[in-house]
Amino acid sequence: MVLLSQAGDRLACAGHATRPAALSDLDFPFTVPADGEPVEILPGLFWLRLPLPFALDHVNVWLLDDGAGWTVIDTGYGDERTRAIWDRVLAGWPLRRLLVTHFHPDHAGLAGWLAAKVETPLAMARTEWLTARWLAQDTSDQLLDSADAHYATAGLSEELRRRLRARGNAYRRGVALPPASFARLAAGDDVTIGGTGWRVIVGEGHAPEQVTLWSAERNLLIAADQLLPRITPVVGVWPMQPEADPLGDFQRSLEGYAGLPADALVLPSHDRPYRGLHLRRRQLVDHHAERLDRVIGLCRAAPTTAEVMDGLFPASLDLHQRGFALAETLAHLNRLRAERRVERWREAGVWRWQAV
Numbered sequence: 001m002v003l004l005s006q007a008g009d010r011l012a013c014a015g016h017a018t019r020p021a022a023l024s025d026l027d028f029p030f031t032v033p034a035d036g037e038p039v040e041i042l043p044g045l046f047w048l049r050l051p052l053p054f055a056l057d058h059v060n061v062w063l064l065d066d067g068a069g070w071t072v073i074d075t076g077y078g079d080e081r082t083r084a085i086w087d088r089v090l091a092g093w094p095l096r097r098l099l100v101t102h103f104h105p106d107h108a109g110l111a112g113w114l115a116a117k118v119e120t121p122l123a124m125a126r127t128e129w130l131t132a133r134w135l136a137q138d139t140s141d142q143l144l145d146s147a148d149a150h151y152a153t154a155g156l157s158e159e160l161r162r163r164l165r166a167r168g169n170a171y172r173r174g175v176a177l178p179p180a181s182f183a184r185l186a187a188g189d190d191v192t193i194g195g196t197g198w199r200v201i202v203g204e205g206h207a208p209e210q211v212t213l214w215s216a217e218r219n220l221l222i223a224a225d226q227l228l229p230r231i232t233p234v235v236g237v238w239p240m241q242p243e244a245d246p247l248g249d250f251q252r253s254l255e256g257y258a259g260l261p262a263d264a265l266v267l268p269s270h271d272r273p274y275r276g277l278h279l280r281r282r283q284l285v286d287h288h289a290e291r292l293d294r295v296i297g298l299c300r301a302a303p304t305t306a307e308v309m310d311g312l313f314p315a316s317l318d319l320h321q322r323g324f325a326l327a328e329t330l331a332h333l334n335r336l337r338a339e340r341r342v343e344r345w346r347e348a349g350v351w352r353w354q355a356v
């Protein structure tokens with residue numbers, strides 16, 4: 001499975017995009033640079049957009065002046081096109097430090113490859129490094145068996161399950177093996193980059209321990225996928241932890257940004273830098289509250305998880321998007337179960353859900 005956040009236009013049809021009217025309330029001060037061309041948007045801070053081979057066609061990475069060299073935040077996807085861009089960009093930019101926000105392939109894809117060019121260890125949260133290091137190497141049948149068992153209990157058709165299994169471990173396709181050692185970043189840590197202080201704020205829900213960086217000095221938040229301006233990050237339950245409550249984690253994590261100034265500039269990993277952090281937080285909270293209500297409405301006639309998914313998402317989704325849709329559906333069902341608003345039971349090996 002590829003664990004990426006998804007594209008705006010695709011998500012709009014999947015019902016994930018927040019109301020377009022809200023867009024005008026966010027302020028986007030910069031124009032989008034060409035892919036592969038670093039642009040200095042603030043003193044000593046460059047925005048580099050890297051292409052992605054998905055519906056969501058780009059990821060933003062940040063280069064920060066770190067005195068004798070540059071600190072790079074995130075790496076892009078692990079393909080030849082991205083390596084070629086880095087080879088060209090880094091020719092003029094001595095790399096000093098590498099920091100990766102979370103394990104997803106569009107962020108950590110080249111962590112192993114870029115880390116080999118730096119003298120200090122890759123900086124990452126422990127759970128993110130462990131997950132990347134594990135998933136990039138797991139070729140076991142057990143991984144696919146357990147995912148298939150998960151999809152069976154969700155009530156997915158045999159045909160869909162066969163196609164999902166045939167993808168194998170898709171994570172490995174986009175991720176060079178991450179390094180065998182790392183430097184741990186944890187919530188509340190203070191990090192100095194080029195004389196500027198940054199505080200680590202961990203955002204859960206989209207990824208287990210996603211690192212975001214706040215600089216009070218510069219009134220800047222490097223937000224990774226936690227606070228994207230126009231699309232919502234995938235908050236999903238994955239086969240490796242079917243009982244997880246990532247939406248609860250996500251909602252709680254958003255409160256970790258409540259004390260930041262309203263006019264802070266947010267640097268997201270997709271789309272454009274923006275101002276309007278608290279408005280965006282509220283939109284994300286409201287978006288999921290609406291989705292929870294919709295899911296409750298779909299749980300009147302004891303549906304399977306797959307049936308709830310079909311009620312939430314259009315049938316036209318491709319296989320890749322369908323994996324996300326199921327994960328999102330379960331995230332909402334598990335949250336409702338934690339709130340005791342739905343109950344579930346097993347019938348012929350398949351979970352059924354009922355509004356309480």
Ligand SMILES: [Zn+2]
Pocket residue numbers: 003004005102104107206207225
């Ligand atoms: Zn992500």
